[in-house]
Amino acid sequence: MLRHIAIKDGATVPRDDIGVQLRFKRIVVYFRPTEMNRLKKSISVIALALLALALATRPNVFAAPPTQTTNAWYGTYFNNRNLQGNPVWTREDPNVDFSWGNGSPGANIPPKDFSVRWTRWLYIDTPGNWTFTTIVDDGVRLYIDDTLVIDAWNEQALTTRIVTLNLTQSFHLVRMEYFNHTGNAQAHLYVTSANYPDWRGEYFSNPDLTGAPAFVRNDPSIRFDFGNAGPGGNVPGTNFSTRWTRSQFFAGGRYRFTTTTDDGVRLWIDGQAVIDQWHDQNPKSWTADVELTEGNHWLRMDHFQHGGNAQAQLSWTLVTGSAEIWRAEFFDNPSVTGTLVFSRDDTNLNFNWGTDSPGKGLSKNGNWSVRWTSKRTANLAGFYTVTAIADDGVRVWVDNNLLIDQWHDQSPTAYGGMTFLTAGQHDWRVEYYQHGGKASLRVEITPGAIFPDQLDAQAPPPTGDVAIDTKNAWFIHNMDGNWKTTANGYGGQAYWTANNTFAQAHSNWVRWYATVAHAGKYEVFAYIPGSMGTTRSARYIIAHSGSSDVRSLNQSIYSNQWVSLGTFDFAGTGDEYVSLSDVTYEPTLATVVVADTVMFSPR
Incomplete structure (x- = not known):
């Protein structure tokens, strides 16, 4: 009787100590009983030979992690949004830091419905908490050592996501997958370690931020007057450059960012360039107003110095009383119901339409209505006064609490209400209807002067402690x-x-x-x-x-x-x-x- 052993299609043997895993097609060995002992020894020889053959011919994908010599990501680019089929091409990308806009990543890739996979063995030189930040439009997935840590595989506007992981000192496999459907294509990945709790400052001995930095350090703030001496660390006092990066928590609101530099400066917020003054200049300040949602945001500031006294400063402040957008929805009836005729954004609610129509599709003779909604930031906790002057009806809500309710025909009439707001963002809604005659509406929200525990709101500020x-x-x-x-x-x-x-x-x-x-x-x-x-x-x-x-x-x-x-x-x-x-x-x-x-x- 013939006997045999078989390793079936797709069977595997366990990984060895360096990560080898073998997959075999069917292997059948036949033998007679009289050859049992001799073939038992032969089987061991065959197995060793197969292992040696596999090790000699296998791709080097499971080798011990290579040293970082190129600091590059292996990018695989597809002309579909699902990473399917053969890639159009591959390349090494120094960083995952792309703003393609409405363009294409390269030849034979369409400007929409494309996808990319980046992989890299990343060496973590210090054990502890490391932060990974993705900023993308549209979808993203991030894997660390084959574990999914960020999963947002959907169409979306530019969105920042941050995850912090405790990692050992070792090589770790990082994989980021990205797709763009249409519109503003962007993909950014930033990695920071616990060694840099504030600003990670990378200092270069050239004005172009090229090559490896001369040194890297943690900077508590960006408030430097280098003069002619330079930043130290064998970086010269002229023709040097610096890149600072960090994740920063903001309460929701409009912020004014101010840079003061000699010479050039660029500032990015969540991958968007908001200040770009990359040229020689005497100490000069530039500002940018940016609306930020509550949460963590990624900041990056680049600076170069050509000659003279080097300076680099960055600060920001919440803009008090800044314009915030009201989203307006207009209806061709006085009840704010039914089919929406049109919508638009308004910076304030101060209208005197008279007998005109607010827009196409609405009657000049009245019988139309509008709803405005807005998320508005109260910078301080306290009482706020709401004033509405309307012809005809008006209603005002804050955080779904009805504050003013005057839903009736009337000539221009003023109404007021007061509410206590906590510091932070609040939901506002204003509804208005016009029946006939002249139409007008004005709504204002102003901080009140009286706070709950102040004995005398009109008293002058204290002069001592x-x-x-x-x-x-x-x-x-x-x-x-x-x-x-x-x-x-x-x-x-x-x-x-x-x-x-x-x-x-x-x-x-x-x-x-x-x-x-x-x-x-x-x-x-x-x-x-x-x-x-x-x-x-x-x-x-x-x-x-x-x-x-x-x-x-x-x-x-x-x-x-x-x-x-x-x-x-x-x-x-x-x-x-x-x-x-x-x-x-x-x-x-x-x-x-x-x-x-x-x-x-x-x-």
Whole structure:
């Protein structure tokens, strides 16, 4: 009787220590019983021979990770949106940092409905938390060591996603997949390590940001006056360049970014160039207003110096009273129902149509209506006054609470309402209808002067020490419920929360606004109550005179003490503040961050 052994189609043997996995077609070995012993030995020889053949002829895809010699990503480009079939071409991309717009990545790739896969063995030189940021329009998937960590495989406007992973010191396989359907094609991937909790500064010994940086360091802020000396580290004082990158949490709102440089500068927000002044210049400031959603955003600033005194500064501030968009929807009936006739964006609600129509498709004789919606930011917690002057009917909601309800025919009539708003973004809705005659509407939202716990809103600002405790109207915090209160604080109350390692989508934060009497130098103190704070790295941000400074404080060594954060110049404009968040760069939920009174003392 004949006997046989078989390794069937598609069978595999386990991976060896260096990652080899063999896949065989059917192998059948026949033998007679009398040859059993001799062929048992032969089988071992055959297996070893097959293994040697496989090792000699296999592609080198499972080899031990290569050293990083080219710092490149292997890009595979497809002329469809699903990474299907054979790629049109492949290439090495130094970075995944593309803004194709309405164009194509290259030859034989259409400007829409294409896809790309980038892979790279990335060496993680320091164990710990590493942050991966994708900024794409449209879809993206990101894998780390074959684990899916970002999954947004859908059509979308330019969107930033951030994930933080704890990685070992080793090579790690990173794969990013991307597709574009149509429109503004962009794909960006940025990687930062825990070595750079603030700004990752890359310094180059040339003015073009080319080649490997001469050195890399963590910069707490971008506020440099290099002069003729240069940044150090064997980088010359002329003909050098720098790139700074970081992820930064913002509350929702419109921000004004200001750069001051000598010489050239470029600034990107979430992959969008908002300032581009890449030329020789004496120290000059440039600004850009950018509307940001609440959450983390990716910032990048490039600077080069040709000759002379080198400077590089970056700051930003929330724009108070900036124009925010109202989305308008018009209907050809007075009930704000039925088929939408047209829509548009309005920067403010101040109209005097008279007997004219607001637009095509609406009657001049009336019987039409409109609904406006807007997300608007209250920079300070407090009372806000809403005024509406309408002919005919008007209704106003904030956060789905009806504030003004005058839904009837009328000549121009003024109405007012007051509401208390927490600091942050709020949903507003205004509805208006016109029946006949002349049409007009004006709606204004203005901050009120009276706050809940201020004894005299009209009193002049204090001239001595200004203490803002956690019961004061000028103390605000995020409203997601993660802050807890304790009576063990200055004035009988303090806030506390567990820490986060890095900024998350809903990081906890507090802010004390500086209600100082006039411009000048003020020393800033933080009160640390006893038996509360255990963090060794509470990060206070002092925003003053258009710039900001960071001070790290070991709260665990203080008990019922005032601790100086330093002396700073304040402009006395009312929008300067001290802020504190739960981000400490310590292991998550390992320590307690406490927020109590902050005091501003004139110096």
